[in-house]
Amino acid sequence: MSAAATDAAAAAAELQELQVRRLVDLAKQGDAQAFGHLYDRFHPEILRYLIVRVRDRDVAEDIAQQVFLKGWQAIPRYEHRGTPFRAWLYRMAHNQMVDHFRTTRPTTDLEGVDVPEESEADERLLTAETNGLLQDALARLSEDHRQVLVLRFLMEKSAREIGEIMGRKEVTVRGLQMRAPQALRREIEEMGGMP
């Protein structure tokens, strides 16, 4: 990316951040429409994260609704100086998901996830086997490793953003993002290796 394009992207990001800040301020004052705009902006991303984590679209949809309703209730206590708003939502989504898993067992297949169609049956089978293995190996990891893998490699967040979401220092996240793939690889090898 050129320096000019990087600068333009940074300026656009600044603009978006200020717009979010303004919407949050209005929502803090009880403006439901402003919170509706925040819902429009962040709901798809939070939903995507939840689908990956709970592996059931309907359940993810329900949790996402609960997250945003809780966000509406709690936003008067939200402070700009603390966690960025996006990270604040992620934290609520994570906590809500943990609550969900406390009362139900996680599913172990890709029910509800729209797996892209493959043209060849063998390839489809191989892909499904690989995906299943990765998902099973993921389920055997610690929660920290799971969260870092999903946020870093599926949601494509930076170490800084993940630190904000998890409430950890960036240097800690860097350590986790190195050890999480190592742990995943160990689990895969214990399960017989990649197909």
Add this chain to the structure above:
Amino acid sequence: MSQDAARGRLALEEVVDLCLDDILMEVASIEDCLDRYPEHREALEPIPRTAMAFSELPMAAATTDPARRVTFMTALQETPQDARRRRLPSMGLPAGGGTWAGLWRGALLGVPAAALALVALLVVSTSNPGVASAATLTVFAGQVEQQVDDEWILAIDGASMPEGTILRTGSASRALVTFPDGSTATVDASTEVTLRRIAVGSTRTIEIDQASGRMWNDVVPVGSGDSYVVQTPHALISAHGTVFETFVDGVTAVRADAGLVRLSARGESVEVGPGQQATATVDSLVAATQATVTAQISVDAPAVAYLAAADGAATGALSTGVVFRQLPGVSTDNAGSDGNGQRFTLGDVSPGRYSLVVERISEGEGEVVIDTPAGRIVMPVPAGSGLSSVQVDVVEEDGERTVRAVEPEVRTVERDDTPGVRISEAARSRPGIDVAALAAARRADDPTTTAATVATP
């Protein structure tokens, strides 16, 4: 674990982070990364390979179901919000310690605005050590108001303005906001701004929301990690250490007088360079064009000078070395007609009478030169030490602005006869000119050896 071992482990974590960034952004392959860090190849190789295999997991499409949104908005209307934290939102008092905040709030709401501002300053200045989060207000003319608990109250000259403060000026008023780093924003008549964020510590973040009117920003050069941003209803303006004007009235117009400004709107952005202007509306972004210069006033003399309006707002330099730019539409630099001295560039400056005050820093001949489209006026600076002054009028004729000298000469004056300059403490600490070096260079009678410069962003 030895220190070297600890450094080695950290180095690998750093390398992994750099590699993953590049691979995820598709600017490098796994092989590229392994080649780049051969000393880490063995330890590094399995990490990105496993990570990239994981990143190939299918991701569900996650668009918002319109029916679910309707359900959500209905539920929202029926869901009460939690109680707000007890704090003083409009004064920006920190929430730390609800009990204390509550006590402050109860105690403060009944006291005059001046006391309110003073206590806000004390609380803010002690709440976050190392980070200054309040500006200082200087009222030049008329009444300036600040919003407290949704009501407009008179803002006090010299008061501290914590972040979150909303200010507005009347149709005949003007004020100056001085930030902790010495950057200033002149808030012209009929202008409303919110000091959205002020955080000056090891880095600087200053964010201003400008709802209407005109603001003249003089920004101390922005370093890595710093930002000075003005948000308007139409655009975002980012400064990199510069002097620029923002004007909001149905559109957002930006004019840069020094340095670079970036105007961003609707996903596009334009760079506005010195002497250029650009405009953003709700549906368009007009590229930078050359701005009109009304006049240039050069002080080609061993002196420093400032140009002051009747209300005390001024632009120029003092013999102490302090440089200030408070007058909207007037910038200053050290590029006089002989390559030295001091020059004032007058752009979209308000009509009225202004005093040019010249203070000698050493003996020697000199002159004041006023260049306008109508012609050039040259007036000698009086010999001897001390102060001299000449008054000029900015007038508007047939839609064009021009500058005229009220008197035909620059006259010697006493200090009491000159308009004073009001500079907040923070602005005195920003980089200025080395007057001693300037005087020494002048005494050597060799303009090319002049070591001092007026600080230009």
